[in-house]
Amino acid sequence: MSAKSTIxxxxxxxxxxxxxxxxxxxxxxxxxxxxxxxxxAHVRIVIAAEEEFGVRFTTHEVxxxxxxxxxxxxxxxxx
Amino acid sequence: xxxKTLTTQHRVVEFLHRSIEEMPFYNGDLSDRIATFIxxxxxxxxxxxxxxxxxxxxxxxxxxxxxxxxxxxxKYPAALKPQPDLDRASYDMVLxxxxxxxxxxxxxxxxxxxxxxxxxxxxxxxxxPGLEIDLVAEKFDQAHAFxxxxxxxxxxxxxNVLFYEEYFPSPxxxxxxxxxxxxxLLEHLxxxxxxxxxxxxxxRPGGRIYMTTATNLPQFDHLYNFAPDHSGFLTDLEAMGLxxxxxxxxxxxxxxxxIEAKNHFIVAQKDDYKDGS
Numbered sequence: 406m407s408a409k410s411t412i413x414x415x416x417x418x419x420x421x422x423x424x425x426x427x428x429x430x431x432x433x434x435x436x437x438x439x440x441x442x443x444x445x446a447h448v449r450i451v452i453a454a455e456e457e458f459g460v461r462f463t464t465h466e467v468x469x470x471x472x473x474x475x476x477x478x479x480x481x482x483x484x
Numbered sequence: 485x486x487x488k489t490l491t492t493q494h495r496v497v498e499f500l501h502r503s504i505e506e507m508p509f510y511n512g513d514l515s516d517r518i519a520t521f522i523x524x525x526x527x528x529x530x531x532x533x534x535x536x537x538x539x540x541x542x543x544x545x546x547x548x549x550x551x552x553x554x555x556x557x558x559k560y561p562a563a564l565k566p567q568p569d570l571d572r573a574s575y576d577m578v579l580x581x582x583x584x585x586x587x588x589x590x591x592x593x594x595x596x597x598x599x600x601x602x603x604x605x606x607x608x609x610x611x612x613p614g615l616e617i618d619l620v621a622e623k624f625d626q627a628h629a630f631x632x633x634x635x636x637x638x639x640x641x642x643x644n645v646l647f648y649e650e651y652f653p654s655p656x657x658x659x660x661x662x663x664x665x666x667x668x669l670l671e672h673l674x675x676x677x678x679x680x681x682x683x684x685x686x687x688r689p690g691g692r693i694y695m696t697t698a699t700n701l702p703q704f705d706h707l708y709n710f711a712p713d714h715s716g717f718l719t720d721l722e723a724m725g726l727x728x729x730x731x732x733x734x735x736x737x738x739x740x741x742x743i744e745a746k747n748h749f750i751v752a753q754k755d756d757y758k759d760g761s
Contacts, residue, residue, distance in 0.1 A: 464503040
């Protein structure tokens, strides 16, 4: 599975959680770059990503996430 | 009922509480007590967890905006904009849920739960929905609770507590007390010292005031910002004849900005000698 396909799937997850369309994410994108991605949206995104990719994150892993690339890397580490 | 009864009803609440389970101050019995109270409270109000969390989410979204404004201006929302229209029931839901999903609020409850000494009676000033009372009421023969705006739920859930919808001190209660709780109250006042003087006067010798302060917490209804260095405030307490026996700093962490926000949980005991002199 390529990083790009994971980003595409993650983008759809985030679009769904934030109820937005045509979101453009890169590995360098952070929560601050995306309107509506606040602390509670972050938790919803993490939970939705867990369901989408069939993985489980610890709270320490989630707290350490700084960018979309970090989320993608974390997902890959669990697949 | 237990914490699992509640968290299995809401995935986000479960996730957020999971982070608290990893904290050194986590207490399973306390989580069960808080969760049970919340579920009983929501049931009494005819509400449910999903509705309550929706209210909580909107509150946090507003708070994140207030953190940003505070970062830019150094001012609390009360000095910048009109008060939001938040009814008592909604506010109570936010207060209650935050105790299970916000580490600093949970820590505050854990300190109340662990530090309360058994005694004859206690007074809770600004009791809100009453969770703090429920956590420790069994340690007192009689608990009195004051709030300017009381819903019906606290009285229904705690029939043995005497509730007063009025200011404290009150001519209806003049017996003095062994314990007074000022939890998340002082920051809502223009000046915290007058109520502390009243409480100290009401306190019996050797009795304790359990209080919290708030620093850099731009909540819509906060008026007083305690200086990061509490030394001046602690000196004021000593001047009233209070001895500080516990002072715990409770830092906050927000994704929306590092504003060095914190609470202090302070226990101050009335000096027996000064009272008798």
